Amino acid sequence: MLEQNSLVEYGARRVIITITAVFCALLEIIDTTIVNVALNDMKGSLGATLNEVSWVVTAYAIANVIIVPMTSWLSQQFGRTNYFAASVILFTVSSFLCGNSSTMSELIIFRFLQGLGGGALLVTSQTIITEIYPVEKRPMAQAIYTLGIIVGPTLGPPLGGYIIDHYSWPLIFYINIPVGIIATLLTLMYVKSPKYAEKRKASEVDWLGIGLLMATVGSLQYVLEKGQEEDWFSNTGIVVLTVTAILGGFFFIWRELVFKYPVVELRVLKNTNLRIGVILSFIMGFGLYGSTFVVPLYTQSILGWTAFQSGMLMVPSTLVVAFMMPIVGQMIQKGVSQKGLIALGLFIFFLYCFFTHGIMTPATGGDNFFWVLMLRGLGLGFLAVPVSVMSLSTLKGQQIGQGAAFSGMMRQLGGSFGVAMISTYISRQNMKHRSDLVSKLNIYDPNVQNRLQALKAGMIAKGKAPNIAEKTALQMIDGSISVQSTILSYMDVFIGIGIMFLITVPLVIIFVKRSKNKVSLADAGGH
Template sequence: MSQPNAAPASAPPTPPSPPPPLEGGKLVLATIAVALATFMNVLDTSIANVAIPTISGNLGVSVDEGTWVITVFAAANAVSIPLTGWLTQRIGQVKLFVGAILAFVVASWLCGIAPTLPILLLARIFQGAVAGPLIPLSQAILLGSYPKEKSSTALALWAMTATVGPIAGPALGGWITDSYSWSWIFYINIPVGIFAAGVTWMIYRTRESPIRKLPIDVVGLALLITWVASLQVMLDKGKDLDWFSSPVIVILGVTALISFAFFLVWELTEENPIVDLRLFQQRNFLGGTIAISVAYGVFFGNLVLLPQWMQEYLNYRSVDAGLVTAPLGVFAVLLAPVMGRVLPRSDARVIATLAFVGFAIVFYMRSKYVIEIDTWHLVLPTLLQGIPMALFFVPLTSIILSGQPPNKIPAAAGLSNFARVFCGAVGTSIAGNEWNNRTVLHHARLTEQASINNPLFNQQMDATQTLLHLNPLSAHALFDFTVNTQAAMMGLNDIFFVSAIIFILIIPLIWITRPSKGGGGPDAAGAH
């Protein structure tokens, strides 16, 4: 008869209650520290873009080899992000976050002192790997620091720093490279990281998350590294090796496909997977993650192409090309805090839709660029793009994390950020390859009649020589330069136009999600 009384003893232990929200000056200081760690990480995804020619020259390698400085960071970062959920449960989110910041500082110092390209690449791999937990943990820590009703404000503050990083990167990197040395684009992380780690530990060391000793999924981790690395190298080197006419590219493609298939099967059947793919069973996580990943891939790919085009074909200095992209942050920063107030009273799906429509309008405006364009018409779409940027991260992040239990937020944030960062790297490679392909196509069309057997072409060359007082060789060189510039412009316009179409086509992904309770804030935000 006493058997029912024994039931409570066998019930699973109740998880400890999360610590209460922070208040006052402590909350402000904590937000600044966490935001700086996020900014430091995101900044390094783009700060080296405009410095690649200088780095390559100083280290005695080609520009193509120098681009691996960007590629290896992105690949290592993408692989390590999904480990956040597992590492958090093994180490604790506060210890992991602070440790990742300090490791990032050490990696930045190693990048700055690197005397050769191989050493720099190893340091960048280390830097990208330790940076993985920073973004998802910064989201989780901020959500746990604010009251549930202020979760949208927390996400808005996080989005402000995540948005400004890629925007400030090219401008800051160009200025530092031109004014000082490329090493300083890495050294600037040292004081920022030390401050962020010290303040974070001081405030959060008594707010550590519960720790569980879970076994590591070695097979899943190995498969993840294999397919991500194979696919990224294939995309980066495909153009140089003439794609699938090269046995190397074929091997990389087959390796990526097979390892990805095994990765899916293994992770869906493993008891403690390194990546919890079961999160995609939730409609909000599925739709929100795919939408934000594809959108970020298109956005970041264009963000890399624009300054590259300005430097190569408009003769802009690296710092000037970076400054043209800087106005993107004006509206993004000004409107981000407003989103924290508007989102709880709105449907996050409507706001995200407006963001995608805004992106489509901006890219359509850019598709009308001409080679004689002035700086103002370059800056205007960039300035306006800050509006959809402000409407982009917060509602989609809110949709993705909506309904997640407290212990799943780090894993969900980690997996969604992995997909976003990886799509950013893939989008950059695809955008660069497609720009090259469209440029070649337009060049062929523009030169169809450019033959010495065409009397009209010869007549035009004679007129050019007479008008500009050029010899035949100079006249043909001028013609070739003009055609190359025009073909590149037309190819870039094609990329911009297709980007606008993609943003419209992915809007339905937003609407397969369910509206979040409380107008868009995560139900489990902060886990209170």
């Protein structure tokens, strides 16, 4: 225990290390969403198609999910400080190269490298922050870390929108450089590395496990990112990669269970709290990224808002999460049941989805969203820290690093599943709702005829010829059907996410065990 306590920091050192780690995690998460609003500008300046430019997002996400499960093992191989500093340097240099790219191929390659550096920052930041706080203050440490995880996806779009409106897209990458340089220097000066077991010899390294892991999660992430665009299983590439992901996953699990020094220690999933925590991380990723994806889509496509306006709509909700984090951290430290807090958070998030479903109309304004988004912030506030603490609360020693890596990977995959499934669902439901609405639209119905005549008369009054006026009136009715069917699809999404959160409540109440020991999250990198 003495060795673990030697990593605990006090005073200014602890503040500096905390700020460094939080900023690194925040940079990584912001970079996941900030480019979304810049894709149009990149497309124009690099002469790319929409399909090509979307690889800027996909390459980053694939690199992320490949590296996250390997972070604990890589920390042991190279030492925590060295690995963290190298990840920050790779992220920073790649950011510069992304901003300097003159072709789409260059941008995609550098974005992949940026994702490899960035994915490592997430889990290692969580480990470092947890270690430098004494055991009794660790829930507060989790609150500080989780704040970055929740705030990041929300800050990306408004920050990106502001930069695109006032400057040009390379600045989205260049703003990482000063923070990266400072973070590297502070890491090398202040972050300590725990004592690890001896490094593995080359013959003991699980090369096959690493290859299978990369093939499995890389293929899975590609299928999730590109499935809808490529029309899912009617595309040969998607079929091949789906089979690769399934077979790769099967052989990866087999390899990790039989190899003496596995790159990912799957046996840690025998722990019930971690298993539940991993499922909850997936559901949280699904709900967080899914709702962050739908609300801007709705405000921009239906209400005609700019990226900056729709991004700013999410900020008050994020401030509520920021306000809640330390309060929830204190509650856990004082012995309030994590199980109860998680169940409450899930139920509040369900209410957010339920009320959002109720307010969606073509005329809904920003004011209508304010209070429901406050509920979202409240729900995430009650969820995020207790899930983090509960997942790792009954683990010991190096298991904790593996647990943190699993949670991180599942949150990322949950977000990817969420966005992929929601975008597919929206396009399918859109067609279904459209055909339902059109079938109810009888041209001989007096109400329909009156509406058509009124629109036609309006067009004629503006000087249009009668035949043009009639055609325009029919187009306007068709447009209003499209808007209605899209809104109905978004409403279905919110009800679906809400029900998923609601049915998770009894799962938490029945299966989560109360930790008898004080939550000790020391040395999550493992030793």
